[in-house]
Amino acid sequence: MATLFDYLRWRGDLTFEEAPQNEVDLLIFSLLSYIDYSNYVPFEFGEAPVSLQGVANAFFADNPNPKKEDLGFLIPKDVFKLFRAVPKTKRFCNVQMFGFVNEIDVTREMQFSAVTFLLNKKETVIAFRGTDDTLVGWKENLNMSFLPVVPAQERAAEYLNAVAKVRKNGTISLAGHSKGGNLAIYAGVRCEKTIQSRIFGIWNYDGPGFKKEMLTDPDYLKLRPRVHTLIPQSSIVGILLEHDDDATVVQSRQVGVLQHDAFSWNVMGGSFLYLPKDAGNNRQNDKIINQWIRELSPEQRKQFSEALFQIFYSDHALTVTDLASPQNKWFFRSLKLDPKVRKVVIKTISSFMGESAKGVWNEMLKKRKKEETD
Structure with a gap:
């Protein structure tokens, strides 16, 4: 089956004027936002x-062998491989970039990052980073x-408004x-009304x-006909909360x-x-996960979080x-939670994963208490 890299070899010789942007291109831009x-x-x-090409050249000159650790535990290392490959194609080499934002605010509990790609004078793409x-x-x-x-949703709408003021003409994808897919939809819905008519489409790749x-x-x-949500056959993240x-x-x-x-x-042509x-x-995952969410009140969800x-x-x-570090003892600390808080955690875990998970958790508690009394 074809991959994103096969797509670059197949379609990379055509500019965006020669072959219009498609859902594979938009996923590529989305993944590049993790850099x-x-x-x-x-x-x-x-x-x-x-230029995207100039940015890539400078980046790899400074980081000839970037490590997966630079992206974090959960971001695929192929992001770097993609970043090397994309600027070498005729399709992407002349794409321009600006407006890179990366904001982490622990106090507001916000993680927001976005970057804008200019395909040509008439087409703009805003890529919102997913959870890093x-x-x-x-x-x-x-x-x-x-x-x-x-907060990240509010920032996404503000970001779109700011880009639209600079790119006053043409379409915005x-x-x-x-x-990042959730932020893309929210930005489109909550941006200034005069901007909505310029939105060419919104692509949500397995977003909550x-x-x-x-x-x-x-x-x-109003925007729904222009919203394109894609999820894999056993999605978990993409079926969280409520969807069309x-x-x-x-x-x-x-x-x-x-x-x-x-x-x-798997890629097939331009889709x-x-x-x-x-x-x-997907249906089974939706039933299990979202039933778990619906069974908890907003206050219980907050307590669990x-x-x-x-x-x-x-x-x-x-x-x-x-957290993945062997030196981190977060799991054992979970056994020392305040009893009332621990009760919420146990109830949440059991309603999500079933009685077996509750049993395992309780066995851990018994073992811990025994160690403390010995």
């Missing part, structure tokens, strides 16, 4: 844009389950993988959904949660290899990579 362009792409919207390696980013994801809006109120919002319904039922299912070469890695999605909507475990991250932060971890 840290801090020293290479201007963040001020008034500054002159720089930071714990604050994952905390913000959980906050989506009980807050009407999270919005795209993002994982949480919203609360029900968003799906009936008039601005969302018209998501396109794409075939992945991976299994389970690993299908969230969009490098595993992906589609599967029937009932393929894989606070308790979980109280554990994670207890050893001063800031990233998922930190």
Whole structure:
């Protein structure tokens, strides 16, 4: 089956004027948003844009052998391979970039990053980064389950407004993988009304959904025909919260949660290899995961989120990579939670994973108590 790299070899000899942007191109831009362009792409919207090719050359001159650790525990290392390959094609080499933003605010519990690509004088693409390696980013994801809006969503709409003021003409495409897809949709719905008519399309690649109120919002319904949601056959992230039922299912070469890695999605020409909507475990996953969310009140979801991250932060971890360190004792600290908080965690885990998980958790508690009394 064809991959994103096969696509570059097949379509890379044609410019965007010769072959219009498609859903594979938009995924490529979405994945490129995981790169840290801090020293290479201007963040001020008034500054002159720089070429994607020039940015890549400078980046790899400074980082000839970038390590996966530079991306974090959860971001596929193929992002660097893609960044090397894309500028070597006729299709992408003249693409310009500007407006790179990367904001981490622990106090506001916000992780937001975006970058703008200029395909030509008439076409603009904004790529919103998904959840990265930071714990604050994952905390913000959980906050989506009980807050009407999270800071990254507000920043996404502000970012789109700012780009539109600089790029006053032409179309704007919005795209993002994982949480980036959620931000792309939110930005389109909540941006200034005069901008919405310029939105060519919104591409959401396995991103989480919203609360029900968003799906009936008039601005969302107006944009809905231009929203393209793609999920793999056994999606987990992409079926979180509430979604429309018209998501396109794409075939992945991976299994389970690993299908969230969009490098595993099979490509066919300028699109992906589609599967029937009932393929894989999407319906089953939706029933299990979202039933778990619906059974908890917003206050219980908040308690679970606070308790979980109280554990994670207890050893001063800031990233998922930190949690994976053998020196980090966050799991054992979870057994020392305040009894009331621990009860919420146990209830949440048991409702999500079943009585077996509850039994394992309780056995751990018994063992811990025995060790403390011996």
